[in-house]
Amino acid sequence: MDPTVLAALTLALLVFGLLATGVWVSVTLLVSGIAMMALFTPAPTGSLMASTLWDSSWGWALTSLPLFVWMGEILFRSNLSRDMFRGLAPWVGRMPGGLLHVNVLGCAVMAAITGSSAVTCATIGRLSVPELEKRGYPMAQTIGTLAGSGTMGLLIPPSIVMIVYGVTAEQSIARLFIAGILPGLVLICLFMGYVGLRALLRPAEMPAPDPRVGLWGKLKALTNLVPSIGLVIAVVGSIYGGIATPTEAAAVGVLGALLLSLLYRTLDRENFVAGLMAAMRTSCMIAMIIAAASCLSIAIAFVDLPRTLASWVGDLGLSPWALLAVLALLVLAMGCFLEGISIIVLTSSVVLPLVQSAGIDLVWFGIFLVILIEAAQITPPVGFNLFVLQSLTGKDILFIARAALPYFLLLMALLVLITLFPGIVLILPDAMS
Template sequence: MSITLSALIVLGLLALFLGAGAWIFSGLLLVGASAMYVILDFSPARIGSIATKVISSSAISWELAAIPIFMWMGDIIFRTDISQRLFRGLAPLVARIPGGLLHTNVLGCTVFAAISGSSTATTATVGKITIPELRRRNYDLKLAAGSLAGAGSFGLLIPPSIAMIVYGVLAEVSIAKLFAAGLIPGLMMAILYVGYITVMSMIDPSRAPKYDGEVTLRTILRGLVDLTPIVLLMFIVLGSIYSGIATPSEAAAVGVFGAILITIVTGQFSIPLMLDSLLSTIRVSAMILILIASSSFLSSAIAYMHLPGMITEGISAMDLSPYGVLLILAALYIILGMFLDGTSMTVMTVPIAVPLIVQAGFDPLWFGVYLVIMIEMSALTPPVGLNLFVLQGLTGQSMGETTRAAAPFFLLLCLGTIILAAFPQIVLWLPNAL
C-alpha cells in the first residue's frame, strides 16, 4: 500500500474517532488497532499481544515517575499563599519601571513556572492574584490579560516542565539536558514580554497608572523575604539536577519534600490540603500517562507501516531547506493546536517529527524546545487554547476579547522561535556546558 493511502487511512481514522467525540486515549488505541487490522492485515490476537507489550513497557518507564511527583509539588504550592507572597515580593521591584505592576504577570509566571511545570496552573495561580489587583488599580485589562496568557505558558518552557518530560521519554532525549536547554530561551521570552509591555506603556502611559504604594529599601527587603520560599525551592530542585546530585525524578521527590516543608514553616500545612493536592495530581497524571501509553501503541502501528521513514524520504525528495521543514512543522503544530492540548500534540507527532528534523540536520534537543514553544502557541489559539479559557474565567471577557489580547504575545512567541532557529546555540549552550 502506498505511503499516501496509508497516511490518509490513519488520518481518516483519527478524524473519525476523535470527531465522534471519543476520548483521545481511546481514539489513539482504536486508530492503532484499526490500522494494524486494515492496512497490515494483523490478526486480533497479534494486535492484542503488541498492545500488551507496548503499553506495559511504556507505562513503567522510570523517567515518567517525574510527572506525577512534579505535579504534586506544584499542586501543593498552588494551594498555599505563595502566589500572594510572589506578588508582594515583586511589586516593589517593578513599580518604577514603565508598565509597573504589569511586569508582575511576566516575572511572577517566570518564577512560578520553575516550580509548577504546567502552563494552566501557572496562569491560574498568578492570575488569581494579579488580575484583581491590576483591575483595582485601573491598569489596562487587555494588556494585563494578554501578558498573563503569554507568560503563563512559561510553565511549559522553564524547567521543570511536564511537556519536556513527555518529549524526552518519547524522543529518548536526556530530560536533564532538556531542562537546561529550556532555561535561557524561557528567560529570553520573558525579556521580550517585559520589553513589549515597557514600550506599550511608554507609548500610552494610561495603560499602566503609577504605583501608589511605598517603594523604599525596607519594602524591597520585605519583598525579598516574601520571595525567599519559592526561590529556595527553585534552587533545591534545579540545583540538584544540574549539579548531577539527583535525576529529575529524584529531584521532584526532593521538591515535594521542600513544598511540604514550606507549608509547615508558613503554618499552612493540613491533612485536607495534602489529600486535595494528591487527588488532583492523581487525576491529571493518570490522564497524561494513559495518553503516553496509548500513543506508544499508535506509534508502534505507524512504525510497522514504515510511515516515519517513508514520510522522511518523501519530504527529503521535495528538496526542502532545513528551515522549510521547520516551517511546515510550525504550520502543522499551529493547526493542531487549535484542536488538541499540548500533551496530545506531542505524543501524536513526535514519532514522525523527530526523524524529519534529524534528517534536516537539527539537534533533537533543540527540537524539544522548539516543540514546547509550538505547544505554548497552542495555549493561545482558540477554540482549545487552555490559557484563554483560564483567562476568560478570571477576567470575565469574551473569548474574542481574550484572544485579541493574547495575539501580540502569540506573535512574540513566533519571533522567539525565529531567533532560536537562527541562533540554535541559545538553546544548546547551557546543556552542552553542564
C-alpha cells in the same frame, strides 16, 4: 493505490474522525493503532499491543512526572502567590508598565516551580487580577501578561511537557531542562520589554506609579521571595548541579511544597487529598496518552509510514528551515484543537524521523516544539490559558484572545531567534555535558 498511502489516509480519517466526535485522545490513539495493525500488517495485533502497552507504562523517566504534577497542585492551594506579589511589587512598581511586570516575573518564578502552564497562570492570576484591577491597570493588559507569561510553565524547567517529549523522543530530560533556561530568560526579556515599551507609548492607559520605596524597603520585601526561590534552587539547582536526577529532584520538590504549605497553614486534610487526587487524575491521563501513542507508533512503524514519508519529504528537497516552517504551521493548526501533550505523542512517530533525517538536533527541536505548544496555549478555540483566564475574569474568550495576541507574536519572535541563533538553546547543555 499504494498500500502505505492507503494506510496514511485511513489513519488520518480514524484519528480526526474519532477526535471530532469527542472520543478521548488516548482511546483515539489506541483504537487507531489497533486498526492500523489489524488492517495493514500480518503481525499478531493482540500480543504486540499488550506488550507495547506494558513496556510504555513503566519507564523510569516517567516517574518524575506525577511528582512534579503533585508539587504544582500543592502549591496551587497555598498562598505562595501572595508573598511573590509582595516581594516583587516594590522593585517594579515605578518601572514603565508598573505592576504588570509582577505578572511576568511572578509567572517565571512559578514556572520554575510547577512545570505547568495552567497552574502557573491560575496561581498568579488568582491574586494579581483583582489587585491590578483595583489599582486601575487596563484589564486587557493584565490578561495579556498573564496569558503570555503563563505559557512559560512549559518552557522554564522543570516542565511536564519536556518530560513527555524526552520520553517520546528518547532524549535526556536533564539536557532538555538545561536547554530551556536561556530561551526562558530571553522570553522574560521580550515580555517585559513589550510591557515597558507599550506603557511609554501609551502613558494615558496606565495608572499613576506606585509610591517610591527606599532600598531598605525593597530589600526587606525580598524576604517574601525566600520560600519560592528556595524551592526553585532545591529542585532545579539539584538537577543542574548533578546532585539529583529529575525524579529525585521532583521528590525533593514535593517535600518542599508540603513544607511551604505547612508554613502558609494551608495543608489540611481536605487540601492534601484534593491535591493528591488532582495530581493522580492528571498523571493517569498523561500516562494513558503516552501508552496509547506507543501502540500507534509501533503500528505506523510496521506499515513503514515514517520511512515512506521521510523519503517523500526528501524528494521534495525542502531545506531544514522550510521543513521547520511546515512543521510549525502543522503544530499551530493542531494546537487550535488539541493540548500540548496530545500534539507531542500524536506527531512524534512521523515528525521525529523527518527531523532527524534533516540533521536537526532533537534537543533543539524539543525546545522549538515546546515554544510552539506555548503559543497554542493562547490560541482559540482550545487555548487552555484562555479558559483559565476566562474563569478568573469572566471576560469572553475573544476579548482574552485579542489581549494575548501580542504575546503570541513575541513567542513567534523567539522561534525566529532560536532558529537564527541555535546556540541560545544548545550552549548550556553542550557546556554541561
